[in-house]
Amino acid sequence: MKLLLTSAGILNKSMHDALVDMLGKPIADCNALCIPTAMYGHPWVGPGVKAWEFVSGNSENPMVGLGWKSVGVLELTALPSISKDRWVPLVREADVLLVSGGDALYLCHWMRQSGLADLLPSLQAVYVGMSAGSMVMAPNIGEFFVGWTPPTGGDETLSLIDFAIFPHLDHELLPGNTMAAAERWAAGMQGLAYAIDDQTAIQVIDGAVEVISEGKWNYFSACIQKG
Structure with missing residues (x-):
């Protein structure tokens, strides 16, 4: 399983180069x-113009607009109402999944309801997450990021990686996302955690983790949290 977990999309050359290496071929040859x-699920970004900007590739957070051979839309809320034969082959054939930001718990709920969560570990596609699209892979997100509340409550997510992610570190439009806030958040988590700014991504290939950064990030170990 190959993951490139970003805070705000592919914003610099280091992340772009890492993505191309993970794909194993040029972006122009890949189907997304x-x-x-x-x-x-998030009041700041949808529904409406922000969703259109993401899907159309007109977003200031580069993902869909990187120059893919083709781009399709997989709307998870629609999938439970149609046969898996109509969408599972498309997912299996894709070279890359581009997963937007928003609300991580809302995304997690629909990944599970749609069946995509069960499918993810077996896919050959590179998974590129942005903000909530990255956070959803963790065991949980922490109370700091809880917005939409799932029917079962809690802050648990997919546990497809063994660390949590605090995105948008020191973002000018998010004055609460300071390193001090990230440290408090990490102290309340149950395991490993990273805080990353928008110029940073976390690459995970078959469980091996590497930070790709032209910006600022921090790693919080379990031992630091317990101490």
Whole structure:
């Protein structure tokens, strides 16, 4: 399984080069599926123009607009109402999944309801997450990021990686996302955690983790949290 977990899309050359290496061929030769679902659960980004910007590739957070051979839309809220024969082959054939930001718990709920969560570990596609699209892979997100509340409550997510992610570190439009806030958040988590700014991504290939950064990030170990 190959993951490139970003805070705000592919914003610099280091992340772009890492993505191309993970794909194993030029972006122009790759077929992508974009997943905007997380946006609908967050009042800042959806529904509406922001969702259109993401899907159309007109977003200031480069993902869909990187120059793919083709781009399809996979809307998770629609999948439970149609046969898996109509969408599972498309997912299996895709070279990359581009998963938007928004609300991580809303995205997690619909990944599970749609069946995509069960499918993800077996896919050959590179998974590129942005903000909530990255956070959803963790065991949980922490109370700091809880917005939409799932029917079962809690802050648990997919546990497809063994660390949590605090995105948008020191973002000018998010004055609460300071390193001090990230440290408090990490102290309340149950395991490993990273805080990353928008110029940073976390690459995970078959469990091996590497930070790709032209910006600022921090790693919080379990031992630091317990101490």
